[in-house]
Amino acid sequence: MITVAVPSQEVADALGDPGPDARVIVWNPAEGDAPEAERDRIALVCMPHWTAGRRVYGRLAACPELKVIQIASAGYEHVAALVPPGVALANARGVHDTRVAEMTLLLALASQRHLPQFLDAQRRGVWEPDQDTPSLADARALIVGYGSIGEAIAVRLSASEVHVEGVARTARTAPDGTEVHAIEDIRGILPRFDIVIVVTPHTEETDRLVDAGFLAAMKDDALLINVGRGKVVDTDALLAELESGRLRAALDVTDPEPLPDGHPLFAAPGCIVVPHIAGTERLTNRRYTDLVRRQIQALAQGEQAVNQVLIGAFPA
Incomplete structure (x- = not known):
């Protein structure tokens, strides 16, 4: 069973039933550590917009079963050096x-x-x-x-x-x-x-x-x-x-x-x-939730992450 963390209940509601191979929890790494009961289960984390920093990505590194980090933007230069070793970083190419x-x-x-x-x-x-x-x-x-x-x-x-x-x-x-x-x-x-x-x-x-x-x-x-x-x-x-x-x-x-x-x-x-608002897509919109569903399917089938841009190689 794949445990998927999304940053808010609104995103969880928009995502809906993830299928028989997955379960969804609400966790925003920008706000605190992973729930203790879930830390060893989380395989996919969906990050909210404009979230970076070593403290935040350090919370991701504390999840031993984490396989994929799904960011909300197409650009990923702001987090490339923070991805935990062995974890795939996927961008939101196509969503915006x-x-x-x-x-x-x-x-x-x-x-x-x-x-x-x-x-x-x-x-x-x-x-x-x-x-x-x-x-x-x-x-x-x-x-x-x-x-x-x-x-x-x-x-x-x-x-x-x-x-x-x-x-x-x-x-x-x-x-x-x-x-x-x-x-x-x-x-x-x-x-x-x-x-x-x-x-x-x-x-x-x-x-x-x-x-x-x-x-x-x-x-x-x-x-x-x-x-x-x-x-x-x-x-x-x-x-x-x-x-x-x-x-x-x-x-x-x-x-x-x-x-x-x-x-x-x-x-x-x-x-x-205009103040950098061209591509900010709501994470409750179908283009984003469709991407998350495809990401879950790829994980369930043991395939490479959708929109994978790198594998973490350095400590966060």
């Missing part, structure tokens, strides 16, 4: 695709059609028409980090009559037919695109990928959208381009994060900032 794609489309439309300008006029109670807002249709968009989220973004942009291409580690034609370029070629193709969408995780390879040289290669009045990780973009370099009026930006993630009160990005011309 729709929500990130929706926010990306919203940011693109809002920026292209100057929505912040009109909302500001509304707040001031004045009528300020602007007939010269660029359309999203017929724009050319480059998605940097063409994985499952990138594909979901491409579907929505294509429906808006946007020409979409992608960037990944290697060049290929994606299953949806999108042309995907190798990351090493990105500087040469940037001038061809009106919109550049960053959806990459933060790694050593992507740290400050969007630097002054990258931004300089973008065409005049191009829009940079970041729904990946804040540290992928050099904030000072981006501010310089925004303040010059040459580029525009729409940011769900920033560096630093959260932005301190009064940070220059808040007031930068042509910049929309």
Whole structure:
């Protein structure tokens, strides 16, 4: 019998009957140690959003039968070094695709059609028409980090009559037919695109990928959208381009994060900032609970964890 720990009763209720091979208990490792009667039974722990730290993962290490840690995000760099030895870490790849794609489309439309300008006029109670807002249709968009989220973004942009291409580690034609370029070629193709969408995780390879040289290669009045990780973009370099009026930006993630009160990005011309809310999926929604059910099935059948990204090798 597989014992599955979920962080709240609401998640347990949404998950429902896990089947004959599993039982569900409520335990949030961020709030305290595992229940003593359950510590030696727990095989799968589902972590709540924004949960990390050595103290929390030390509580997981105290569960001797733990096999899989299911985190709630696609990114896992914040916990990679904390996973107990021999335990699989699984991310939530696929769970957040729709929500990130929706926010990306919203940011693109809002920026292209100057929505912040009109909302500001509304707040001031004045009528300020602007007939010269660029359309999203017929724009050319480059998605940097063409994985499952990138594909979901491409579907929505294509429906808006946007020409979409992608960037990944290697060049290929994606299953949806999108042309995907190798990351090493990105500087040469940037001038061809009106919109550049960053959806990459933060790694050593992507740290400050969007630097002054990258931004300089973008065409005049191009829009940079970041729904990946804040540290992928050099904030000072981006501010310089925004303040010059040459580029525009729409940011769900920033560096630093959260932005301190009064940070220059808040007031930068042509910049929309939202507080890292693009992909936060409720853990009671079906995309997450479906993933947990598949995780239980994989455990029951002795298979590799769904969305397994690493096996812990170092003490937490």
